[in-house]
Amino acid sequence: MTMKKLLTAAIALLVTQVALAGVKIEHWVSPSGARVYFVESRVLPMLDVQVDFAAGSMFDPAGKSGLAALTRAGLDLGAGKLDETAIAEQMADIGANLGGGADTDRASIALRTLSAKDKREPALDILRSVLQSPRFDAAIFEREKARTIASLKEALTRPDSIAGKAFWAAMYPNHPYGKQASPESVATLNRDDLAAFHARYYTAANASITLVGDISRSDAERIAESLAAGLPKGGAATLPAAPAAAQGGLTKLPHPASQAHIYIGLPAIERGNPDYFPLLVGNYTLGGGGFVSRLMKEVRDQRGYAYSVYSYFAPLKQRGPFQIGLQTKRSQAQDAIKVARDVLDGFLKDGPSPDELTAAKANLTGSFPLRLDSNKKLLDNVAAIGFYGLPLDYLDQYQAKVQAVTADQIKQAFARHVRPTELITVTVAAD
Numbered sequence: 001m002t003m004k005k006l007l008t009a010a011i012a013l014l015v016t017q018v019a020l021a022g023v024k025i026e027h028w029v030s031p032s033g034a035r036v037y038f039v040e041s042r043v044l045p046m047l048d049v050q051v052d053f054a055a056g057s058m059f060d061p062a063g064k065s066g067l068a069a070l071t072r073a074g075l076d077l078g079a080g081k082l083d084e085t086a087i088a089e090q091m092a093d094i095g096a097n098l099g100g101g102a103d104t105d106r107a108s109i110a111l112r113t114l115s116a117k118d119k120r121e122p123a124l125d126i127l128r129s130v131l132q133s134p135r136f137d138a139a140i141f142e143r144e145k146a147r148t149i150a151s152l153k154e155a156l157t158r159p160d161s162i163a164g165k166a167f168w169a170a171m172y173p174n175h176p177y178g179k180q181a182s183p184e185s186v187a188t189l190n191r192d193d194l195a196a197f198h199a200r201y202y203t204a205a206n207a208s209i210t211l212v213g214d215i216s217r218s219d220a221e222r223i224a225e226s227l228a229a230g231l232p233k234g235g236a237a238t239l240p241a242a243p244a245a246a247q248g249g250l251t252k253l254p255h256p257a258s259q260a261h262i263y264i265g266l267p268a269i270e271r272g273n274p275d276y277f278p279l280l281v282g283n284y285t286l287g288g289g290g291f292v293s294r295l296m297k298e299v300r301d302q303r304g305y306a307y308s309v310y311s312y313f314a315p316l317k318q319r320g321p322f323q324i325g326l327q328t329k330r331s332q333a334q335d336a337i338k339v340a341r342d343v344l345d346g347f348l349k350d351g352p353s354p355d356e357l358t359a360a361k362a363n364l365t366g367s368f369p370l371r372l373d374s375n376k377k378l379l380d381n382v383a384a385i386g387f388y389g390l391p392l393d394y395l396d397q398y399q400a401k402v403q404a405v406t407a408d409q410i411k412q413a414f415a416r417h418v419r420p421t422e423l424i425t426v427t428v429a430a431d
Helices: 003-021 067-074 084-093 117-132 138-155 159-171 183-187 191-201 217-229 276-288 294-302 330-350 354-366 368-372 375-388 394-404 407-417
Strands: 026-029 035-040 046-053 097-102 107-114 207-213 249-253 259-269 309-313 320-329 424-428
Touching: 026 217, 035 217, 035 375, 046 117, 046 217, 046 375, 067 097, 067 107, 067 138, 067 191, 084 097, 084 117, 097 117, 107 117, 107 375, 117 217, 138 183, 138 191, 159 249, 159 259, 159 320, 159 424, 207 217, 207 375, 259 276, 259 330, 276 294, 276 309, 276 330, 276 354, 276 394, 276 407, 294 309, 294 320, 294 330, 320 330, 330 407, 330 424, 354 368, 354 394, 354 407, 368 375, 368 394, 375 394
Parallel strands: 035 207, 249 424
Antiparallel strands: 026 035, 046 107, 046 207, 097 107, 259 320, 259 424, 309 320
């Protein structure tokens, strides 16, 4: 049997084991104060490690939007005794790689390595250095700052980016979720800002460490503590006040593009909210189920207004958005908005039909094992459970919770979280 076939068979076995046996997540707090989540998986000789910090863009200081992202970007561009070239070369030599990034809530550093000790330990040494001793070299900082400013300027020419920024600003006018990096805000940043942000937020008490792979519990404990011990003890990040209810309204921005970009939505739900599963199941029928969703049938199939139209909920640490999105001809924008709003209003009134509810549950439960069919996907899910404080049996209970949702629960959950009078509409390049 070829190596490719062996790997395919091993991955298939992993999917089967996960589906049948569930995911056993072990959890503890390291002596240094970091929260640790561990899944032992012996199917592949791999180890995946991710360290998450509450250090996303919501923690950017006033007037310094972009600092969280630039800090995270600088971590593996020189650390300890290694410059960025040495880090890249040494990781390549042992067949390992670093990943991660920064989003609204968190900054992540991820490592994938072979689990054999002679490969694993050098890779972990580099990860420790990146976490604990980033250089933030002045020349590298200026290079990355210039790249970021250039990227932000380019984004300001694209209608999708313009619409996205305006949408978040309208939904969260007095909350950090609505503050976004601009060429002007990034231009004010200096190397000392990065060092101070790292010292404040990249601390043991603000860290969640996830390990998935071919190691024992004792190895996981040792590795997690070695990653956390060299960090400042610090404290957990302080969250801002919850976002206020949206005021509704229309933001219409001009642009010469031939296609109008349309976003409709509002702040809706935070991670861990008990209404998540009714909203998830209901949204499959509304706009999350691709060609079988009501929005797709009415906006695309019946009227040809858009090639694609979707809706989704994006729960965050605090209330993340519900969003409907589409592109259409400039001249059709207002008609397309009306149809999308009518479809939403009808769903809020009636909820899903029995057949729609059955189809939604079948798809969401049937596709669920594909979310866990690799160590990396399992790592992503367990890291989210750890960072957001979800129940340790969340993955085991997922399919049962989907199956338990009723049409009445969907109607009630949508009524609580999707209020038509509070919907924000943003258009770019609409007539």
